Amino acid sequence: xxxxxxxxxxxxxxxxxxxxxxxxxxxxxxxxxxxxxxxxxxxxxxxxxxxxxxxxxxxxxxxxxxxxxxxxxxxxxxxxxxxxxxxxxxxxxxxxxxxxxxxxxxxxxxxxxxxxxxxxxxxxxxxxxxxxxxxxxxxxxxxxxxxxxxxxxxxxxxxxxxxxxxxxxxxxxxxxxxxxxxxxxxxxxxxxxxxxxxxxxxxxxxxxxxxxxxxxxxxxxxxxxxxxxxxxxxxxxxxxxxxxxxxxxxxxxxxxxxxxxxxxxxxxxxxxxxxxxxxxxxxxxxxxxxxxxxxxxxxxxxxxxxxxxxxxxxxxxxxxxxxxxxxxxxxxxxxxxxxxxxxxxxxxxxxxxxxxxxxxxxxxxxxxxxxxxxxxxxxxxxxxxxxxxxxxxxxxxxxxxxxxxxxxxxxxxxxxxxxxxxxxxxxxxxxxxxxxxxxxxxxxxxxxxxxxxxxxxxxxxxxxxxxxxxxxxxxxxxxxxxxxxxxxxxxxxxxxxxxxxxxxxxxxxxxxxxxxxxxxxxxxxxxxxxxxxxxxxxxxxxxxxxxxxxxxxxxxxxxxxxxxxxxxxxxxxxxxxxxxxxxxxxxxxxxxxxxxxxxxx
RNA sequence: GUCUCUGUAGCUCAGUCGGAUAGAGCACAGGUUUCCUAAACCUGGGGCCACAGGUUCGAAUCCUGUCAGGGACACCA
Numbered sequence: 076x077x078x079x080x081x082x083x084x085x086x087x088x089x090x091x092x093x094x095x096x097x098x099x100x101x102x103x104x105x106x107x108x109x110x111x112x113x114x115x116x117x118x119x120x121x122x123x124x125x126x127x128x129x130x131x132x133x134x135x136x137x138x139x140x141x142x143x144x145x146x147x148x149x150x151x152x153x154x155x156x157x158x159x160x161x162x163x164x165x166x167x168x169x170x171x172x173x174x175x176x177x178x179x180x181x182x183x184x185x186x187x188x189x190x191x192x193x194x195x196x197x198x199x200x201x202x203x204x205x206x207x208x209x210x211x212x213x214x215x216x217x218x219x220x221x222x223x224x225x226x227x228x229x230x231x232x233x234x235x236x237x238x239x240x241x242x243x244x245x246x247x248x249x250x251x252x253x254x255x256x257x258x259x260x261x262x263x264x265x266x267x268x269x270x271x272x273x274x275x276x277x278x279x280x281x282x283x284x285x286x287x288x289x290x291x292x293x294x295x296x297x298x299x300x301x302x303x304x305x306x307x308x309x310x311x312x313x314x315x316x317x318x319x320x321x322x323x324x325x326x327x328x329x330x331x332x333x334x335x336x337x338x339x340x341x342x343x344x345x346x347x348x349x350x351x352x353x354x355x356x357x358x359x360x361x362x363x364x365x366x367x368x369x370x371x372x373x374x375x376x377x378x379x380x381x382x383x384x385x386x387x388x389x390x391x392x393x394x395x396x397x398x399x400x401x402x403x404x405x406x407x408x409x410x411x412x413x414x415x416x417x418x419x420x421x422x423x424x425x426x427x428x429x430x431x432x433x434x435x436x437x438x439x440x441x442x443x444x445x446x447x448x449x450x451x452x453x454x455x456x457x458x459x460x461x462x463x464x465x466x467x468x469x470x471x472x473x474x475x476x477x478x479x480x481x482x483x484x485x486x487x488x489x490x491x492x493x494x495x496x497x498x499x500x501x502x503x504x505x506x507x508x509x510x511x512x513x514x515x516x517x518x519x520x521x522x523x524x525x526x527x528x529x530x531x532x533x534x535x536x537x538x539x540x541x542x543x544x545x546x547x548x549x550x551x552x553x554x555x556x557x558x559x560x561x562x563x564x565x566x567x568x569x570x571x572x573x574x575x576x577x578x579x580x581x582x583x584x585x586x587x588x589x590x591x592x593x594x595x596x597x598x599x600x601x602x603x604x605x606x607x608x609x610x611x612x613x614x615x616x617x618x619x620x621x622x623x624x625x626x627x628x629x630x631x632x633x634x635x636x637x638x639x640x641x642x643x644x645x646x647x648x649x650x651x652x653x654x655x656x657x658x659x660x661x662x663x664x665x666x667x668x669x670x671x672x673x674x675x676x
Numbered sequence: 677g678u679c680u681c682u683g684u685a686g687c688u689c690a691g692u693c694g695g696a697u698a699g700a701g702c703a704c705a706g707g708u709u710u711c712c713u714a715a716a717c718c719u720g721g722g723g724c725c726a727c728a729g730g731u732u733c734g735a736a737u738c739c740u741g742u743c744a745g746g747g748a749c750a751c752c753a
Contacts, residue, residue: 110694112692112693112695114692114695115692116695116696117691117695117696117697117698117699118696118697121696125695125696127694127695130695130733130734131733133733134733140733169696170695170696170734171695171696171733171734172733173695173696175696216753253753255753256752256753257752257753258752258753374750374751375750376750377677377678377749377750378677378678383677389750389751390750390751391750392750392751394750394751404679405678405679405749406678406679406749406750408750409750409751411751412751412752413750413751414751416751418750418751418752418753419752419753443747444680444681444746444747444748445747445748446748446753447679447680447681447747447748447749448679448680448747448748448749449748450679450680451679451680471680471681471747473681473682473746473747474746474747514689515689515690516689516690518681518682519681519682519689520682520746522688530715531715532715533701533702533715533716533717534688534701534702536701538715539701539715539716542713542715542716545713546712546713546716549712549713550712550713553712554712597692598692601692601693604693605692605693609690610690610692613689613690613691613700616690616700616701617700620700620701623716623717624716624717624718626712626713626716626717627708627714627716627717627718628717628718629711629712630708630709630711630712630714630716630717631708631717631718633711636711636712637712638712639712675713675715
């Protein structure tokens with residue numbers, strides 16, 4: 076528990092106090108403390124930290140909440156001290172039974188040393204207990220370059236993976252290649268078309284139903300250079316497998332390149348095609364049959380609305396169905412198509428069983444919102460296959476609309492105004508793309524404005540946070556170098572910072588920043604447990620705001636300026652605070668996959 | 677019709693597995709630069725947390741229903 080954060084340590088003390096009360100018979104034995112928490116109150120007048128212990132236990136303890144809170148407070152102060160304890164300066168009982176605390180400033184000050192000692196591990200924890208988590212993200216069909224919508228899932232998945240790793244999970248970053256369906260055949264035909272063009276045939280317009288994008292041209296040209304006319308004028312059955320393999324490989328390369336530009340690298344690329352060919356689908360259907368979860372039955376046609384209209388060709392027929400309704404789905408789901416081949420769902424079941432068999436206890440999939448209707452059946456399948464032992468969390472990412480200074484950028488594949496991810500990254504930078512993608516909850520639609528995301532102002536969150544980091548870096552740089560004209564240079568080596576006397580950091584402005592930094596490890600835990608990396612981005616905005624505020628207040632109140640030549644001891648203490656701020660910002664940015672900026676230009 | 681997400685200040689959004697008087701930015705009004713980056717900061721007004729019930733010490737948060745908007749809805753991937 077060496078690295079447990081300040082709230083956890085106080086909570087531990089409260090548990091010990093409660094045990095004391097139990098031992099003395101002041102409260103009944105066997106109460107469950109699981110609902111007891113320690114939180115920072117919204118309003119500082121309610122203390123720096125507060126616990127709900129008395130309120131959640133009052134009923135079972137048969138005491139008035141206020142009375143119980145007093146008992147807990149007294150027991151806390153009477154507790155024999157332990158090394159990780161926080162020193163409670165004062166406590167009070169307020170409102171319906173809150174027990175509010177103020178801690179000794181030294182406790183908060185020491186948090187800075189704790190943070191700096193941990194360096195890039197500040198906020199890291201072992202709450203994941205080495206659990207093996209599979210995060211599947213992007214998984215775009217290998218039929219073309221990535222565009223901006225893919226980037227959102229890519230960034231959310233990648234940041235979540237990093238966050239889980241940071242909190243003690245063993246994470247596998249995975250990409251599922253849908254290389255078994257009709258789409259890749261279309262891709263192969265599209266490539267063949269470009270190949271004939273490269274060979275000098277006049278093939279006119281790209282036929283409808285094929286991918287018209289120019290990105291196939293260089294691949295076709297390359298292919299022609301290598302194989303010459305060998306594939307011309309032959310039956311599709313002859314060239315299709317080769318063109319399919321070639322096209323998929325080329326598309327994957329392109330996708331990997333796009334992802335690499337965003338700093339994303341997957342550990343595993345799982346191929347649907349290989350899974351099918353290896354018989355995994357057949358096997359999983361076999362075992363589901365043995366479990367009695369597959370039957371021949373009929374599905375009802377869609378009743379009304381758009382769905383009914385778009386399925387005029389509905390035919391009632393017996394189908395091979397999976398009993399997903401037994402696991403919370405709304406309908407049983409087909410596993411075989413009318414031509415006898417596997418449905419995408421059947422393949423996906425096999426794929427998820429494969430993940431389970433590889434030993435993951437937690438599966439996380441990042442999907443586009445258009446796959447929302449697919450979540451329940453997949454969750455049902457995972458539940459069935461793992462006997463409820465493996466959880467599946469699907470994060471649906473809503474649409475990203477691309478704007479340029481408030482005006483929607485029209486995208487059309489046909490008109491060639493299709494904006495790829497690579498183009499956006501080139502224009503605004505990987506860090507900006509990553510951060511902006513995390514400035515909204517995944518289930519909220521997001522606007523990505525090419526002009527605004529590079530604007531250098533308060534309403535651009537990336538800039539604001541980066542500026543905070545650069546400002547902190549600037550102060551430290553200046554202090555380290557001294558500024559000529561007799562100003563002292565400061566030793567900012569880690570050893571020195573870790574032993575700095577911080578007792579001068581007592582102003583409310585300074586303490587509020589310190590508190591915010593001290594809550595970072597807890598925020599990381601919460602973001603990790605909720606699978607919500609966007610919380611990191613918002614927290615970093617808060618830290619930046621607190622830091623900018625402190626900075627500017629130094630103009631009016633000279634006693635809190637960071638560097639004061641006539642006060643070297645105080646300056647060292649404040650520089651330690653600046654260093655811890657910079658550290659927190661950089662650790663947070665790195666989890667999001669954003670490189671912190673040392674200097675604004 | 678079914679499922680699903682969303683509904684919080686004029687606008688864009690946060691809101692801690694239920695906590696005290698609901699927050700931030702933008703916009704609006706006013707202010708801060710002999711001083712570490714004004715690329716920043718400070719002050720102010722502005723809210724039936726869509727609506728109605730329920731659960732309990734306590735609800736923006738959990739449950740049910742209603743309304744409004746987005747998305748999905750046999751075999752496609």
